[in-house]
Amino acid sequence: MDEHKENIYSHDVRLEMSDTRLAIEKSCSRLNADEDSSPDTSSPPANGDYSHPVYKEIALANGHINRMSKDELRKKLADLKLDTRGVKDVMKKRLKSHYKKQKLMQTAAEGGPTDTYYDYICVVDFEATCEEDNPAGFLHEIIEFPMVLINTRTLEIVDSFQEYVKPELNPQLSDFCVKLTGITQKMVDEAEPFPSVLEKAVAWLQERELGTKYKYAILTDGAWDMSKFLNIQCRLSRIRYPQFAKKWINIRKSYGNFYKVPRTQTKLSTMLDKLGLKYEGRPHSGLDDSRNIARIALRMLQDGCQLRVNERMHAGQLLSVPSSAPEEGAPPPHNPRSRD
Numbered sequence: 071m072d073e074h075k076e077n078i079y080s081h082d083v084r085l086e087m088s089d090t091r092l093a094i095e096k097s098c099s100r101l102n103a104d105e106d107s108s109p110d111t112s113s114p115p116a117n118g119d120y121s122h123p124v125y126k127e128i129a130l131a132n133g134h135i136n137r138m139s140k141d142e143l144r145k146k147l148a149d150l151k152l153d154t155r156g157v158k159d160v161m162k163k164r165l166k167s168h169y170k171k172q173k174l175m176q177t178a179a180e181g182g183p184t185d186t187y188y189d190y191i192c193v194v195d196f197e198a199t200c201e202e203d204n205p206a207g208f209l210h211e212i213i214e215f216p217m218v219l220i221n222t223r224t225l226e227i228v229d230s231f232q233e234y235v236k237p238e239l240n241p242q243l244s245d246f247c248v249k250l251t252g253i254t255q256k257m258v259d260e261a262e263p264f265p266s267v268l269e270k271a272v273a274w275l276q277e278r279e280l281g282t283k284y285k286y287a288i289l290t291d292g293a294w295d296m297s298k299f300l301n302i303q304c305r306l307s308r309i310r311y312p313q314f315a316k317k318w319i320n321i322r323k324s325y326g327n328f329y330k331v332p333r334t335q336t337k338l339s340t341m342l343d344k345l346g347l348k349y350e351g352r353p354h355s356g357l358d359d360s361r362n363i364a365r366i367a368l369r370m371l372q373d374g375c376q377l378r379v380n381e382r383m384h385a386g387q388l389l390s391v392p393s394s395a396p397e398e399g400a401p402p403p404h405n406p407r408s409r410d
């Protein structure tokens with residue numbers, strides 16, 4: 071499943087909405103370049119100042135952890151009553167984060183999740199109409215709109231939303247699409263078109279006081295949910311791109327930066343595997359994908375990663391958000407106006 075998204079990331083030749091396509095291709099290469107050189111800034115000091123002696127202590131502890139064997143790491147984690155699952159790099163990162171958090175708390179320096187951090191993270195994973203090898207010019211339409219809500223304080227999945235969507239341009243699903251996603255023709259025939267489903271999704275977010283009482287961020291697996299699927303869908307439905315979905319956390323980027331692994335190791339199945347987790351449910355079901363992405367996000371938060379918004383859409387272009395940008399939550403959700 072993930073190969074598809076990964077291929078698209080590096081050299082998409084399928085998206086035919088030419089203006090969007092050019093912009094996305096340009097910004098994808100920019101994003102990849104950014105990521106390769108980016109330091110681990112998953113929990114930087116708020117003022118960007120690393121000169122405090124605590125950072126020297128953290129660096130020394132990290133050096134010590136780097137020299138530990140897998141068995142030593144597992145034993146240390148067990149002694150500290152921390153999770154012992156995952157590959158060596160994951161265990162290392164978990165132990166480092168634990169010491170870092172402790173040291174920063176001891177010195178009352180800033181770092182780790184603070185009171186200003188998002189209260190909630192909302193995972194979105196759209197499913198869309200597709201063909202085998204998606205022929206050139208194929209316009210994907212969203213057919214499933216799922217959301218899974220993570221409480222970042224209790225570190226639990228607290229709620230979920232799921233609606234199927236009736237495609238209007240190609241109302242007939244391909245056999246390939248049905249097999250891939252498990253979404254049947256009946257499910258989409260009985261569903262409402264995208265603008266009505268988006269209204270329900272917005273109402274769901276509003277009822278949970280996200281963006282008003284609570285600070286939240288949207289999280290996706292890759293950039294495509296927003297930069298491709300939602301972007302195309304809004305054009306097809308002739309509605310403006312919704313404000314609340316203009317910035318998000320791309321978990322692949324966060325995962326790669328935090329655990330220091332290349333982009334090739336940030337497919338959903340690989341991320342789960344490396345964390346010692348198994349996929350639960352049916353791959354390519356939007357809701358199950360969202361739940362599994364949420365499980366990765368939870369493990370990253372537990373391991374001390376301060377997941378932050380790292381991508382955004384601006385004027386139809388996908389852009390990178392530098393880690394030095396102020397940590398802003400998504401705005402209160404509203405229904406976008408018509409483009410007409």
Ligand code: AMP
Pocket residue numbers: 071072074075195196197198199200201202203204210250251353354355359
């Ligand atoms: P995913 O979140 O990986 O389930 O993918 C989202 C959407 O991308 C799917 O609903 C399909 O429209 C498309 N897609 C994913 N994998 C493939 C594939 N192997 N071939 C064609 N389209 C795909």
Ligand code: MG
Pocket residue numbers: 195196197354355356359
């Ligand atoms: Mg999916």
